[in-house]
């Protein structure tokens with residue numbers, strides 16, 4: 466079957482990176498059924514031939530007007546599609562969409578008429594925000610990491626930066642590779658505009674990874690691997706905390722002095 470990825474090496478690599486991450490999310494147990502979504506901004510990989518491609522489905526309202534997305538293109542996981550299926554066949558379980566000039570509708574241009582993720586309004590609102598800020602970030606990942614979500618059921622962990630500092634202190638790598646920590650968004654209805662707005666507010670507060678209380682996390686990054694890696698190091702720390710707790714003790718965590726040393730050596734904010 467003909468694919469938009471044919472003879473487009475860079476675009477194909479980006480989509481196959483999404484597929485690779487989708488496989489990791491499934492293997493980690495973070496992607497039950499259709500859980501989670503991934504979108505990547507592929508506008509830079511779009512050539513004249515793609516720009517001229519006809520839509521393969523009727524335009525659909527985004528549910529918001531997003532002025533910075535005019536003429537942008539995204540690869541999006543399909544709604545109700547499984548990460549484990551996307552890992553095998555990304556163009557049958559996701560699609561390429563074009564944002565129309567009214568900035569309020571999208572149309573699917575390839576490869577199959579797979580309707581994008583239920584969290585499309587929040588993903589696209591975040592991409593709109595990132596472009597407006599002049600950010601170079603192109604990827605957003607939403608997933609349901611078990612240990613991090615478990616920790617979000619304790620209100621004490623939801624105070625600003627309590628979880629950030631605790632997770633950073635479990636292993637030196639966590640602050641080094643997730644230097645902005647973990648923002649917190651209180652529980653809100655999945656797919657709601659309120660959740661999208663609160664997520665943008667947290668990203669604007671300088672977090673790259675945001676916890677959606679009792680639901681999952683939302684991460685942004687230069688590419689899908691970077692977004693995944695930040696979630697992965699945070700969840701690793703959550704595992705270490707929980708393992709220590711299940712052995713019957715509360716882990717000491719690295720001391721403030723040790724944390725400061727890491728920050729100095731890795732040139733991280735203190």
Ligand code: 2HA
Nearest residue numbers: 499500501502583655
């Ligand atoms: O797409 O995870 O939050 C399934 C979800 C919605």
Ligand code: ZN
Nearest residue numbers: 500501680681
């Ligand atoms: Zn979810």
